[in-house]
Amino acid sequence: MTIAISPFDVADDASLGEAVGIMRAASPVDDPELPTLSALRVSARFRNPQVNERRLAFLARLDGVIAGTGLLILPDEVNRDTAMIEVVVRPSSRRRGVGRALHDHLTALARAEGRVTVLGHTTESLSGDSVGSSFAETLGYHRASPAIGRLLDLEQVPVEALRARVAPHLGGYTPVVWSGEVPEADVADIAYLNGRLMVDAPTGDIEYEGEKPDPEVIRNYERTYRDKGSTLFHAAMRHDATGRLVAWTMIEQLDEPRSWGWQQITLVDPEHRGHRLGLAVKIENHLQVRESAPELRWVHAWNAAENTYMIAINEALGFRPNMATVHWQARL
Numbered sequence: 554m555t556i557a558i559s560p561f562d563v564a565d566d567a568s569l570g571e572a573v574g575i576m577r578a579a580s581p582v583d584d585p586e587l588p589t590l591s592a593l594r595v596s597a598r599f600r601n602p603q604v605n606e607r608r609l610a611f612l613a614r615l616d617g618v619i620a621g622t623g624l625l626i627l628p629d630e631v632n633r634d635t636a637m638i639e640v641v642v643r644p645s646s647r648r649r650g651v652g653r654a655l656h657d658h659l660t661a662l663a664r665a666e667g668r669v670t671v672l673g674h675t676t677e678s679l680s681g682d683s684v685g686s687s688f689a690e691t692l693g694y695h696r697a698s699p700a701i702g703r704l705l706d707l708e709q710v711p712v713e714a715l716r717a718r719v720a721p722h723l724g725g726y727t728p729v730v731w732s733g734e735v736p737e738a739d740v741a742d743i744a745y746l747n748g749r750l751m752v753d754a755p756t757g758d759i760e761y762e763g764e765k766p767d768p769e770v771i772r773n774y775e776r777t778y779r780d781k782g783s784t785l786f787h788a789a790m791r792h793d794a795t796g797r798l799v800a801w802t803m804i805e806q807l808d809e810p811r812s813w814g815w816q817q818i819t820l821v822d823p824e825h826r827g828h829r830l831g832l833a834v835k836i837e838n839h840l841q842v843r844e845s846a847p848e849l850r851w852v853h854a855w856n857a858a859e860n861t862y863m864i865a866i867n868e869a870l871g872f873r874p875n876m877a878t879v880h881w882q883a884r885l
């Protein structure tokens with residue numbers, strides 16, 4: 554049995570198609586609680602780096618037959634001592650050493666790039682079953698930040714009752730909603746809130762620096778979402794006295810299936826906490842989504858287990874646990 558690993562050029566459609574095919578074959582096996590992502594979306598994962606990072610893509614062959622794929626992400630500005638890795642093996646080719654060979658190849662490259670920390674993530678059922686987590690444990694990774702995934706049926710959210718509950722707390726703030734790109738006048742505020750995410754949201758033991766409060770980071774995210782075929786729904790709260798956006802949330806509607814969305818960032822500026830703005834922005838966004846995209850029914854959210862405030866808000870909206878994820882960390 555021979556295992557050979559080779560890099561591939563993400564501009565090469567045939568090689569990329571092999572990698573995407575493996576990821577889409579693995580998805581219903583590893584994450585039965587989630588929809589299988591579209592080829593467009595999975596391709597974008599390989600093809601679209603964020604600002605100031607490199608993405609290196611690999612295919613693994615088992616006795617000449619393509620059996621696995623790997624992605625090595627190398628941040629080149631902040632987090633220059635860190636690498637992120639993803640390894641996926643076709644379900645029919647597992648337990649024959651392909652995963653380990655891909656992992657060892659990627660970490661050797663990361664080490665040669667001067668990286669000392671490597672991060673990865675796996676998904677688990679609520680009972681803790683996960684081939685990925687068994688693999689990470691075997692390879693000596695540390696369970697740095699566990700998170701729970703929750704699913705919401707938008708049709709069941711008592712939006713009007715919740716809106717009435719938060720209304721008395723919202724004096725001095727005005728809700729704003731929009732779909733698509735962040736308006737130019739507000740992009741600096743949104744970049745600031747985005748930059749606070751890694752500072753404010755609990756991330757367990759993960760050593761990872763947040764992004765710069767730079768509008769270009771936001772514009773690059775928007776390009777990435779556009780390339781994935783996603784539609785973005787935002788809600789924010791404007792602080793009347795300063796005109797600044799001080800709370801923000803976003804839902805990403807998938808290109809396929811359109812009935813699913815991911816809850817992305819929700820953040821309230823620390824100076825403006827305690828006014829129910831977190832719940833209020835989410836309610837406004839749900840109202841927007843129900844009106845503009847009635848086909849979007851299921852919203853999935855990830856929260857670090859220790860993020861008790863966000864979890865309380867999500868539980869009030871009706872999000873219910875359906876799976877888990879773990880961020881793993883190792884020293885090279």
Ligand SMILES: CC(C)(COP(=O)(O)OP(=O)(O)OC[C@H]1O[C@@H](n2cnc3c(N)ncnc32)[C@H](O)[C@@H]1OP(=O)(O)O)[C@@H](O)C(=O)NCCC(=O)NCCS
Nearest residue numbers: 639640641642647648649650651652653684685687688691
């Ligand atoms: C995790 C994954 C990459 C492993 O691929 P693989 O080719 O089966 O892995 P290997 O054969 O190299 O296994 C290496 C070791 O991991 C552990 N392991 C792998 N799968 C396991 C399982 N189902 N149960 C228990 N241990 C497992 C074992 O210790 C194994 O060594 P052994 O076979 O000598 O006992 C594959 O199951 C997969 O693609 N899962 C979904 C994606 C994922 O979670 N990736 C990992 C995070 S990036």
